[in-house]
Amino acid sequence: MRLRNKPMIGSKSGHFTDYLYRSRTDRWIMAALLIIMSLFWIVPILAAVDRALVFNGWRNFQDVIFGDIGGITIWRTYWNSFVIAFMHAGLVVGVSSLAGYGFAKFDFRGKEVMYYVTLVFLAVPATSILVPLFYITRELGLRDTFLGVALPEAALTLPFGVLLMRNFAETIPNAFIEAASIDRASHFRIYKDVFLPMSRPALLSLGTLSVMWSLQDFLFPSLLFTEREKTTAAQAVLRFKEYLGATPDDIGRYNASLVLLAVPALVVVIWGLRFITRGLAAGGIKE
Amino acid sequence: MATVALDNVTKIYTGDTPSVANVSLTIGNGEFLALLGPSGCGKSTLLRMIAGLETVTSGELIINDRPVSGVHPRDRNIAMVFQNYALYPHMTIRENMEYPLKLQKVEKKSRNLKVEEVASLLEIREELDRKPDSLSGGQRQRVAMGRALVREPAVFLMDEPLSNLDARLRIQMRTEIVVLQRKLGITTVYVTHDQVEAMTMADRIVVINKGRVQQIGPPTEIYGWPANLFVAGFMGSPPMNFLQPEQSSRGVRMNGRKTAAPGHPDSRHVVVGIRPEDIHLGQADPDELSLHGTVAAVETLGAETLCHIATDVTVLTVEAGEVIPAAPGRNMLVVRMPGYRVDLQDKPVRLRADRNAVRFFDAESGRAMHLDSEDQFGPDMKGGLGLRRFKQVNDDRDGASLDGRPTGRQPQEKGNSK
Ligand SMILES: Nc1ncnc2c1ncn2[C@@H]1O[C@H](COP(=O)(O)OP(=O)(O)OP(=O)(O)O)[C@@H](O)[C@H]1O
Ligand SMILES: [Mg+2]
Numbered sequence: 001m002r003l004r005n006k007p008m009i010g011s012k013s014g015h016f017t018d019y020l021y022r023s024r025t026d027r028w029i030m031a032a033l034l035i036i037m038s039l040f041w042i043v044p045i046l047a048a049v050d051r052a053l054v055f056n057g058w059r060n061f062q063d064v065i066f067g068d069i070g071g072i073t074i075w076r077t078y079w080n081s082f083v084i085a086f087m088h089a090g091l092v093v094g095v096s097s098l099a100g101y102g103f104a105k106f107d108f109r110g111k112e113v114m115y116y117v118t119l120v121f122l123a124v125p126a127t128s129i130l131v132p133l134f135y136i137t138r139e140l141g142l143r144d145t146f147l148g149v150a151l152p153e154a155a156l157t158l159p160f161g162v163l164l165m166r167n168f169a170e171t172i173p174n175a176f177i178e179a180a181s182i183d184r185a186s187h188f189r190i191y192k193d194v195f196l197p198m199s200r201p202a203l204l205s206l207g208t209l210s211v212m213w214s215l216q217d218f219l220f221p222s223l224l225f226t227e228r229e230k231t232t233a234a235q236a237v238l239r240f241k242e243y244l245g246a247t248p249d250d251i252g253r254y255n256a257s258l259v260l261l262a263v264p265a266l267v268v269v270i271w272g273l274r275f276i277t278r279g280l281a282a283g284g285i286k287e
Numbered sequence: 288m289a290t291v292a293l294d295n296v297t298k299i300y301t302g303d304t305p306s307v308a309n310v311s312l313t314i315g316n317g318e319f320l321a322l323l324g325p326s327g328c329g330k331s332t333l334l335r336m337i338a339g340l341e342t343v344t345s346g347e348l349i350i351n352d353r354p355v356s357g358v359h360p361r362d363r364n365i366a367m368v369f370q371n372y373a374l375y376p377h378m379t380i381r382e383n384m385e386y387p388l389k390l391q392k393v394e395k396k397s398r399n400l401k402v403e404e405v406a407s408l409l410e411i412r413e414e415l416d417r418k419p420d421s422l423s424g425g426q427r428q429r430v431a432m433g434r435a436l437v438r439e440p441a442v443f444l445m446d447e448p449l450s451n452l453d454a455r456l457r458i459q460m461r462t463e464i465v466v467l468q469r470k471l472g473i474t475t476v477y478v479t480h481d482q483v484e485a486m487t488m489a490d491r492i493v494v495i496n497k498g499r500v501q502q503i504g505p506p507t508e509i510y511g512w513p514a515n516l517f518v519a520g521f522m523g524s525p526p527m528n529f530l531q532p533e534q535s536s537r538g539v540r541m542n543g544r545k546t547a548a549p550g551h552p553d554s555r556h557v558v559v560g561i562r563p564e565d566i567h568l569g570q571a572d573p574d575e576l577s578l579h580g581t582v583a584a585v586e587t588l589g590a591e592t593l594c595h596i597a598t599d600v601t602v603l604t605v606e607a608g609e610v611i612p613a614a615p616g617r618n619m620l621v622v623r624m625p626g627y628r629v630d631l632q633d634k635p636v637r638l639r640a641d642r643n644a645v646r647f648f649d650a651e652s653g654r655a656m657h658l659d660s661e662d663q664f665g666p667d668m669k670g671g672l673g674l675r676r677f678k679q680v681n682d683d684r685d686g687a688s689l690d691g692r693p694t695g696r697q698p699q700e701k702g703n704s705k
Contacts, residue, residue, distance in 0.1 A: 173371065173373070175369040175370075175371060175373035176373050176375065178338075178340050178360075178367075178369070178373070179367065179369060179373040179434075180386075181340075181360050181361060182338060182339075182340075182360045182361065182365060182366065182367050183361070183366070183386060183387035183390055183434075183438070184361035184362075184387065184390045184391060185361070185390050189390065193375075193386070194375060197375070197377040197378075198375070198376065198377060200377070
């Protein structure tokens with residue numbers, strides 16, 4: 001949006017040329033690269049759908065949708081996944097917005113140090129905290145609970161959330177907060193009545209990303225769930241494999257389940273894409 | 288209803304150059320006070336200290352006889368209109384305006400009443416259910432005022448509230464604000480860098496430069512009797528002409544004619560100041576000052592003309608407190624005259640100026656000499672006699688205007704047009 005409003009550099013008079021890639025050859029090369037790259041994503045998906053149709057065709061999908069596999073339905077795994085995903089998103093959005101507001105609009109000692117320490121945790125890989133996490137959740141009695149998975153996930157997402165929310169909060173002019181403060185609003189009221197509504201684009205974007213990332217999480221559910229009923233969609237990929245054998249029927253069904261298990265995350269992404277792009281681009285808004 | 292007093296208020300952000308230095312002033316109940324000065328002079332900082340948005344480094348701030356330096360903004364009973372209005376974009380106009388009342392836990396019914404009342408006053412009733420981004424600049428400005436007014440604050444603070452409006456709307460709104468302020472009688476501090484705004488709106492103007500108060504007084508006094516070279520050069524567009532007189536033990540002379548310079552000026556260098564509208568075409572009477580030159584450039588503004596006249600007296604410019612003579616051949620006087628006078632281009636002209644219209648400044652300190660003189664020269668600051676005299680002169684000659692508009696208040700104008 002903003003780029004397009006700028007005057008075109010190097011455009012011939014009256015000729016609407018692209019801002020960055022001016023020459024025709026450049027554009028051909030670019031298009032070719034994009035097509036090749038998109039094949040990397042499209043081919044596996046097509047292959048999965050294709051393999052899901054072997055032997056019994058669409059019946060494979062029917063079986064997976066209406067039956068259960070090893071004592072758990074695919075619907076149940078969807079439900080589990082979404083409960084965790086929304087818990088995770090709620091935690092991330094809640095804590096990040098508070099932290100973002102605080103980091104952007106308050107001055108306190110050690111602020112920048114705290115901020116950078118938070119950001120350093122962006123670099124911590126999930127695998128490196130698996131073992132302590134295993135014991136901590138047991139001590140807290142969180143093993144085999146949804147919260148037990150959502151919490152560690154949130155811990156890993158939070159640095160990004162804080163980064164995003166602080167950047168966004170910095171773009172909100174102080175005058176809004178000062179105006180509310182002169183009008184006798186407490187800090188909590190300002191956060192609730194002014195900051196949160198004005199941060200909507202960023203919050204939606206962060207929320208959508210959080211749901212998406214949690215839906216894709218395979219590691220934590222696998223580690224922390226022992227009960228079969230808790231199986232999440234991402235985890236089911238493996239669990240279903242244990243139950244479905246090498247018979248032609250089962251192979252078809254397994255491949256069908258793989259396609260279906262990917263659906264929730266896809267739906268979230270397609271539905272949430274506008275929020276994501278809007279929120280991440282919102283850093284440059286004026287007024 | 289409130290008075291505000293500042294006692295030696297100083298603000299230092301970082302380092303040791305203060306952004307606001309030792310400001311002392313008292314704002315009377317119901318007074319409209321304008322803080323005027325160039326960009327970066329500390330006007331906003333001063334206003335924000337009164338609001339409580341900035342801490343006071345030293346000195347004391349007193350609202351209604353209560354020291355408020357440590358008091359949170361919300362407990363000062365002030366309202367503020369921001370330069371960009373700061374209307375909450377997610378709330379309707381009604382919600383914006385009732386928000387301060389909501390915070391005070393006023394119940395819904397009286398909230399609605401109050402909002403409707405203020406909205407009618409500001410003529411924005413139709414807009415109540417719209418969102419700020421669908422309003423025009425002028426309407427937003429009114430909503431911002433409305434939001435500040437619903438609470439009936441003791442003090443009303445405004446930071447360049449008109450600077451985002453186009454010229455036309457600015458003129459209209461400045462009248463409306465004055466009328467409203469008169470009607471409600473709320474003590475108001477108004478920040479602006481626009482001297483026309485300050486002149487037309489304020490009861491008193493505080494001229495600030497580099498964080499220091501240069502002069503405090505009613506608009507006519509600031510314009511007519513600037514306290515120093517900075518004020519003289521800042522007020523008026525084009526500003527006052529500064530000239531270098533001939534000085535001897537017999538007095539201060541311009542082109543051989545004795546001026547009315549006060550005191551015993553032979554001991555120090557004097558700068559003579561004459562406003563462009565105080566110089567007239569024509570042969571000088573014996574008791575008037577006489578100048579002459581050639582019209583080098585003519586700017587026609589419609590109702591009046593600005594002539595840049597090359598002259599042989601030495602014209603001075605004031606830059607960063609230094610008085611600098613113009614290079615030889617670049618001595619340009621600016622003269623404002625009524626009418627459309629392109630015919631004067633390149634003509635030699637004779638000029639005259641009333642001796643009473645001439646102001647004198649100490650070239651060293653920049654200070655106006657009437658402030659130090661013992662005799663009857665200059666306005667009587669205590670009795671206001673001189674001021675009244677000046678006002679009369681000002682009204683009579685009909686020329687002491689900024690940008691062609693009369694310098695007095697003009698609320699009646701609006702009343703009549705209604
Ligand atoms: N938060 C701050 N931190 C450090 N210095 C500041 C801060 N705010 C203002 N200043 C400095 O204080 C001085 C006065 O600033 P202020 O904003 O009060 O000027 P102003 O008169 O309102 O100018 P303008 O007409 O441009 O708004 C400036 O030199 C500015 O750089
Ligand atoms: Mg300012």
